[in-house]
Amino acid sequence: VPVPRPDNIEDFIKNEDAAIILGKALFWDMQVGSDGIQACASCHFNAGADSRTKNQLTPGLNRVNADGSPNPDTAFGAGKGPNYQLTAKDFPFHNLADPNNRNSTVLNTTNDVTSSQGVFFSLFKNVVPGRATDNVDFKPDPVGFRVGNVNVRRVEPRQTPTMINAVFNFRNFWDGRAQNDFNGVNSFGERDPDAFLYRADGKDLVATKVSLNNSSLASQAVAPPVSPFEMSADGRTFQDIGNKFSQPMLLMSFKVFPLRPLGKQLVHPKDSVLGKLSLWPLTGLNTTYEALIKSAFKPEWWSSKKYIQVNPNGNKSIVSRKTTPNTFTQMEYNFSLFFGLAVQMYEATLVSDDAPIDRFAEGDESALTAQQIRGLTVFQTRGCGGCHTGSEFTNASVGRITTQGLTRVFLGRLIDEGFFNIGVNPTLEDFGVGGKDPFGNTLSEAKESSPTANTAVLGAFKAPSLRNVELTAPYMHNGGFRTIRQVLDFYGRNGNFQTRGAPDEIDFLGLFAINFGDDPTTPEIDTDTARAEQEKKDLAAFLTALTDERVRNQKAPFDHPQLFVPNGHPGDHLRIKKADNKTGNAIDNVLQIPAVGRNGGKPLNRFLQ
Ligand code: HEC
Numbered sequence: 145v146p147v148p149r150p151d152n153i154e155d156f157i158k159n160e161d162a163a164i165i166l167g168k169a170l171f172w173d174m175q176v177g178s179d180g181i182q183a184c185a186s187c188h189f190n191a192g193a194d195s196r197t198k199n200q201l202t203p204g205l206n207r208v209n210a211d212g213s214p215n216p217d218t219a220f221g222a223g224k225g226p227n228y229q230l231t232a233k234d235f236p237f238h239n240l241a242d243p244n245n246r247n248s249t250v251l252n253t254t255n256d257v258t259s260s261q262g263v264f265f266s267l268f269k270n271v272v273p274g275r276a277t278d279n280v281d282f283k284p285d286p287v288g289f290r291v292g293n294v295n296v297r298r299v300e301p302r303q304t305p306t307m308i309n310a311v312f313n314f315r316n317f318w319d320g321r322a323q324n325d326f327n328g329v330n331s332f333g334e335r336d337p338d339a340f341l342y343r344a345d346g347k348d349l350v351a352t353k354v355s356l357n358n359s360s361l362a363s364q365a366v367a368p369p370v371s372p373f374e375m376s377a378d379g380r381t382f383q384d385i386g387n388k389f390s391q392p393m394l395l396m397s398f399k400v401f402p403l404r405p406l407g408k409q410l411v412h413p414k415d416s417v418l419g420k421l422s423l424w425p426l427t428g429l430n431t432t433y434e435a436l437i438k439s440a441f442k443p444e445w446w447s448s449k450k451y452i453q454v455n456p457n458g459n460k461s462i463v464s465r466k467t468t469p470n471t472f473t474q475m476e477y478n479f480s481l482f483f484g485l486a487v488q489m490y491e492a493t494l495v496s497d498d499a500p501i502d503r504f505a506e507g508d509e510s511a512l513t514a515q516q517i518r519g520l521t522v523f524q525t526r527g528c529g530g531c532h533t534g535s536e537f538t539n540a541s542v543g544r545i546t547t548q549g550l551t552r553v554f555l556g557r558l559i560d561e562g563f564f565n566i567g568v569n570p571t572l573e574d575f576g577v578g579g580k581d582p583f584g585n586t587l588s589e590a591k592e593s594s595p596t597a598n599t600a601v602l603g604a605f606k607a608p609s610l611r612n613v614e615l616t617a618p619y620m621h622n623g624g625f626r627t628i629r630q631v632l633d634f635y636g637r638n639g640n641f642q643t644r645g646a647p648d649e650i651d652f653l654g655l656f657a658i659n660f661g662d663d664p665t666t667p668e669i670d671t672d673t674a675r676a677e678q679e680k681k682d683l684a685a686f687l688t689a690l691t692d693e694r695v696r697n698q699k700a701p702f703d704h705p706q707l708f709v710p711n712g713h714p715g716d717h718l719r720i721k722k723a724d725n726k727t728g729n730a731i732d733n734v735l736q737i738p739a740v741g742r743n744g745g746k747p748l749n750r751f752l753q
């Protein structure tokens with residue numbers, strides 16, 4: 145499977161290796177967050193996913209009414225709350241007396257979600273060149289991420305998928321909102337009519353619309369840095385981030401160096417991408433972001449001597465001097481383009497394609513155990529491959545959608561290829577790809593192209609790739625499953641919730657009936673439990689054949705700089721032990737992820753292990 149890439153990449157990038165260096169630095173740099181702590185990697189450091197277990201729970205914030213209007217549930221499940229320490233007993237979130245029967249007694253159920261802690265709530269004031277922390281105002285968190293009257297870090301409303309192999313997804317995010325075409329500015333591609341950048345043309349700066357295909361990762365990457373949940377104070381723009389990283393610090397009225405890339409983190413001298421630039425045994429890289437952008441991107445995107453002034457009404461004027469705090473150089477103004485494309489170039493190198501299943505597919509029959517080979521047969525005959533298809537193990541892939549199209553009819557309903565409602569939660573808890581973009585249009589290409597068709601898009605989520613699934617618990621968009629076995633029990637009982645029949649809504653497992661143990665030649669005979677048990681064991685064994693040892697052992701290209709990750713707060717969900725005198729926020733527990741070079745290091749602890 146070729147690694148997808150944009151057709152017109154040469155219009156933007158002049159040196160791909162330099163872009164990969166820039167992208168890896170930006171992905172791992174804690175200084176990108178408004179707090180000087182929160183990096184992309186903070187939530188994607190363990191096999192590309194997140195294994196933290198304290199302050200990782202969030203209430204049902206994505207709940208909607210039947211007409212799709214928001215109806216967020218801000219209350220946590222009984223006995224839980226912000227800064228809760230998860231334990232194995234909390235899983236699965238929909239817990240049945242008989243895990244093989246979805247109609248058996250519900251012991252407990254919750255619309256809470258296991259996800260990732262981001263930033264404390266704050267309002268943006270300004271960046272300070274040379275300083276990792278932005279100037280912000282801390283206010284009581286309006287969404288309620290507080291214990292008593294102390295703010296804690298806010299937690300995202302959906303589980304954190306891995307970015308490894310995400311380059312193969314045609315669209316990204318569970319609901320597919322990171323569009324395949326990148327507009328250079330935000331996640332919404334052509335859906336946003338007002339997205340444009342400035343290109344230098346002789347002495348002029350020309351407002352220019354940008355579109356790159358196969359760039360869902362760039363569309364994705366420009367969301368978190370300005371998200372007031374993930375990495376940002378509320379109100380910070382990408383121009384502000386550009387300003388933070390390109391302006392020199394003022395020291396007694398002298399201009400000295402701007403923020404050094406990865407300035408708070410050690411970079412292993414044998415890092416497969418950054419090693420040559422590492423200042424080891426000191427922190428950071430021996431370069432600036434400005435220099436990296438100039439070596440990676442074509443000059444028409446950064447070289448102008450003119451400035452873009454963003455006026456209070458949102459209009460822009462081209463000026464020759466910096467007059468207001470909202471006047472930006474071309475490099476600052478176009479920073480979202482550099483950030484998005486460079487991070488995408490880096491993530492496109494995170495291809496995991498060396499698992500036992502790959503060697504088996506190449507003809508090495510000893511690559512799988514006898515049990516794994518039986519599991520492969522179960523995978524194929526029970527229909528798993530119908531939604532987790534091909535080498536990518538998902539129908540939501542560029543490869544599949546290029547041949548199959550964005551939409552198709554499946555079991556009588558029009559669907560967005562690769563997106564299915566499989567009844568993890570009741571549909572109203574989260575509409576998934578049936579939800580809306582910020583312009584009020586449906587995210588669903590099926591609904592968009594055929595508004596009157598009966599679809600199955602409400603509550604439908606992207607079928608994730610299953611590669612390295614052994615390493616990336618918890619599972620599903622709600623993070624409600626701790627083990628692969630819990631997922632297989634879920635499939636064996638054909639889902640948690642029956643949502644059949646309503647317009648635009650159907651639970652495919654209800655129709656599809658995985659029914660482990662049923663003899664396909666005598667479907668009228670009841671499920672054989674001993675046989676079902678064996679099939680689940682074999683299937684679980686097969687899924688571990690999708691693990692790439694380079695991912696487990698953090699070997700190149702999956703090696704990385706040091707990282708300090710916030711990991712809940714001293715105290716628990718009832719009481720915070722300490723608050724910071726200056727901010728009034730809870731103090732962070734911090735987890736150190738050591739830097740590793742191309743040869744990797746010890747496997748990291750997995751979720752609740
Ligand atoms: C606070 C935690 C957090 C931070 C910080 C964060 N992410 Fe994520 N990431 C998530 C969550 C949660 C999702 C799923 C959100 C959704 O689907 O609605 C996600 C989804 C993704 C995906 C989509 C994968 C897929 O299969 O759909 C990619 C790629 C990704 N993140 C990369 C990044 C990059 C690049 C950054 C930095 C610019 C970043 N993340 C910062 C939590 C985080």
Ligand code: HEC
Nearest residue numbers: 527528530531564568605606607608619620621631635652
């Ligand atoms: C009808 C399509 C469909 C079928 C059939 C299907 N899956 Fe899935 N699978 C999905 C979707 C969609 C999700 C995500 C659902 C969600 O989060 O709401 C998913 C999620 C998963 C996950 C969780 C991965 C993660 O990273 O969170 C695993 C594991 C999995 N499937 C394995 C299987 C196995 C094994 C089978 C066969 C028994 C199977 N699937 C059959 C569509 C399907």
